[in-house]
Amino acid sequence: MDAVILEEQPAAGITVVNGRNYMPDAKGKLVPVDLIKPADKLQDEVVRKVMGYALDISAQVGRFRVNTMTDLDGFDQLLDQEYGVKHGGQKGNRSYQSFDGLLKVQVSVGDFIDFGPQLQTAKLLIDEYLNELTADSPQQIQALITEAFHTDKAGKIDPTAIKKLKRLQIDDQRWKDAMRAIEDAERVNYSKQYVRFYRRSSIEEQWSPVTVDLAKA
Template sequence: MDAATETRAAAEGVTFVNGREYMHDAKGNLVPAANIKPEDRLEDEMVRKIIAFARDLSAQITRFRDHTMADISSFDQLLAQEYGASVGGKKGNKTYQTFDGLMRVQVQVADQIAFGPQLQIAKALIDECLNEWSADSRPEIQSIVTRAFNTDKEGQINKSELFMLLRLEIADDRWNRAMEAIRASIRVTGSKEYVRFYTRSAIDAPWTAVTIDLARA
């Protein structure tokens, strides 16, 4: 078997044993290719083809991201040398725009947040409040609390719902102490940069995002 045939066979998930074609099943067993249903082979070929394109696209997006950040960094360094100051607002957010005002690149820095043990104290205080208040007096608060402390699929606290609790104004000492405990529990563990791209057809037209998210394309 020549190298080209071996490469093609590997890409198709085929293994040759004594000159016969085999494929591994999901349990790791070698199954003669002749014994595999045509629809199973067709599904296998389709998935392998899609995954090959997906891997190529993922690598291309990675290269695009790296080149984009390198270009922005080079431009920032050029401005810093020219004016002796760094680019960006208080949190490092930056906006770059074409001369005609029709294209825009935005760099946004988002804090990565974790919560300390004070959060459990806050939950206990909030539970005390909810248990004492009548069941039907503040159902909307009960709903927010339930969503805030229910973990998502990754086991993370629902941050947006938790921050909604902080915006509620309730005249109860335990509630206010609970909110203080939530604020004390917030810990910034790092930050992550997001790059977003926008275009518009005219100066008075609305901005339209250039979508790179497969789910929103």
């Protein structure tokens, strides 16, 4: 009976061609392993090892998030049934506690907002208003307006800066029309649920967060 020869599998990142080991570089070119600097090979090994752990933990967190929301949604449905509520759609912010009051799970919903074309109309109205102000007009207001309509590299407007602008109480019809245009421009692009965990040793103490980053899962 002929002996079975087991061929050793190449290490991660290694490609075997005609019995010779190669590693692809960033451009996809196969470089012979014996021509690669030892420091570069060691760096590749370390990164692959660390990323292996990171991907495994990420997958566990993802499964944990799904299981957590399944359990909480199941509990919510039981409550709905008890009180005769027809469950539909995503629920808002809510909090769950253990019977002893020492453990808490908190679910919050964050809305991601962008703006429609009415925002440009609001900008024109605000510019008209500013053009009639004197040179010694409040610098703080001008700074808030500049910040509100500043766009990032992706061309996005910061909703937080727009909210600061809306807090200003200015008794001018163009300003009021601009604020109404901003409200009409606001639209919820999408919503996302966030789950946070807390614990404490006694009910007299403040809550301490249990860090599990589910926001990116």
